[in-house]
Amino acid sequence: MQPATQMWWFTIGRVLATVVAGLGVGWLFGNLGAGLAAALAVHLGWVLANLFRLEWWLRHRNYADPPDVGGVWGEIIAQVVRLHRRKRFHKQRFVQLMRQLQRSTAALPNGVVILNAQREIIWFNRMAAQLLELRSTADLGLRIDNLLREPEFLRYLGRQDYSNPVVIRPTIGEDNYLSLQVAPYGDGQLLLLVSDVSRQMRLEAVRRDFVANASHELRSPLTVISGYLETLGQDPALDPDLAGPVAEMRRQAERMTSIIRDLLELSRLEETDEIVGGAPIDVAALLSLLRKDVLARAVHPHEVRVRVESTAQLIGDDPEIHSAFSNLVDNAAKYTPPEGSIEMRWWTDAEGGHLAVSDTGFGIPSEHIPRLTERFYRVDAGRSRATGGSGLGLAIVKHVLQRHGARLEVQSILGEGSTFTCHFPPERLTRPPVAALTTEPA
Ligand code: ADP
Secondary structure (H helix, E strand, O other): OOHHHHHHHHHHHHHHHHHHHHHHHHHHHOOHHHHHHHHHHHHHHHHHHHHHHHHHHHHOOOOOOOOOOOHHHHHHHHHHHHHHHHHHHHHHHHHHHHHHHHHHHHOOOOEEEEEOOOOEEEEEOHHHHHHHOOOOOOOOOOEHHHHOOOHHHHHHHHHOOOOOOEEEOOOOOOOOOEEEEEEEEOOOEEEEEEEEOHHHHHHHHHHHHHHHHHHHHHHHHHHHHHHHHHHHHHOOOOOHHHHHHHHHHHHHHHHHHHHHHHHHHHHHHHOOOOOOOOEEEOHHHHHHHHHHHHHOOOOOOOEEEEEEOOOOOEEEOHHHHHHHHHHHHHHHHHOOOOOOEEEEEEEEEOOEEEEEEEEOOOOOOHHHHHHOOOOOOOOOHHHHHHOOOOOOHHHHHHHHHHHOOOEEEEEEEOOOEEEEEEEEOHHHEOOOOOOOOEEEOO
8 A cells, every 4th residue: 555545544544533532432421422522622623733833834944843743744744845855956056057157147258238128138247237337236127228329329229130230439539449239039138249349440440541541652652653654655755665665554553543542532431430411412413424424435335224213312422422323333334345235223112212233244253242342352353454443442332332321232143244233221312202204215
């Protein structure tokens, strides 16, 4: 028989024995009912006493020993003791695990902040407290966007595209930079990772300054050399044997000038990552101008079309937008044979404004496309040099678009042609999209 069943038989036996004893005593005194009632009252008193001891011990179980009772009461107490021990064991393990977790996250070289779906701070490690100047108790439960008010961060948080980190400068005037990246997890919760990128940013600034200064210093001597070469090239007394080399020197000097001009422009664009404001730009007029520029080239694709499908104007920095679009159109003209064609298309929809420059030129192998906007990246260096390319055009385009909150999309099929599309957000447009307007033929 199982011990538990045995114990229950024992308990029932005890009740029966009480009843029999009560009846026996009642028979002796000639009153069965009174004897039974007295015996049951004694039993009930014993049960109540056990209940009282059990309840008292449950309340004081952390420091009092369990009562020494036998039978079913003893078994109940033993079970409670077992449950209590198991709970204490799991609690200790949990606390240990939490401590380890806290120690390891505290030792992380990066800051970590846990935010709930309302963007309120749930927890942060020591590094986050140091970098973001968070106070351990006062800032818990506060919204992160109330504590970190840098516009770049607020825009980043609102955008909901957290694939790239955002860099902020929390203390104006000081050279401190923080990189912030959000990683969503669970049910709308966010993990905010913070790291100090001041050193990288300083090195980047040194590199930028060096390029800008070197380009600047090279410009003056090059202007002198170009000037003399031009004079020399036009001199009728020039030895005919030297005419070829001088012409080549002039071409190379022109290339160097264009590289330096592009380097200086890139340095200027890189100075700040800030989003530029600007004024409405008449895209139709700009494209018409760019079309004329292509047609004015000595060699150009025979067909250059402009399709303007929206009267919406683009809000941006006119010289920058001009430079970006003209780089794209210039590339289309450079990398398309004379029998090919180019099309510039401007349209708007719910997603914003789009400018696409398509050509039926040489195209680009797909493995090169992700790297096209890198400085000096050329698919075919020989062809680029032959066309006077600096290798910086698309890097300029990328920076200009970044500064306008826009992005560049490149589609190309080798041997068939390419399409470079600039996607501008709706807030860059002056008015809601309307239907198609002009088409300029070749
Ligand atoms: P580059 O001054 O050499 O044209 P870019 O930065 O403007 O430099 O372009 C980078 C490279 O991308 C070019 O060297 C060229 O190989 C390729 N490329 C750009 N636009 C086109 C195009 N429309 N068709 C084919 N290749 C292109």
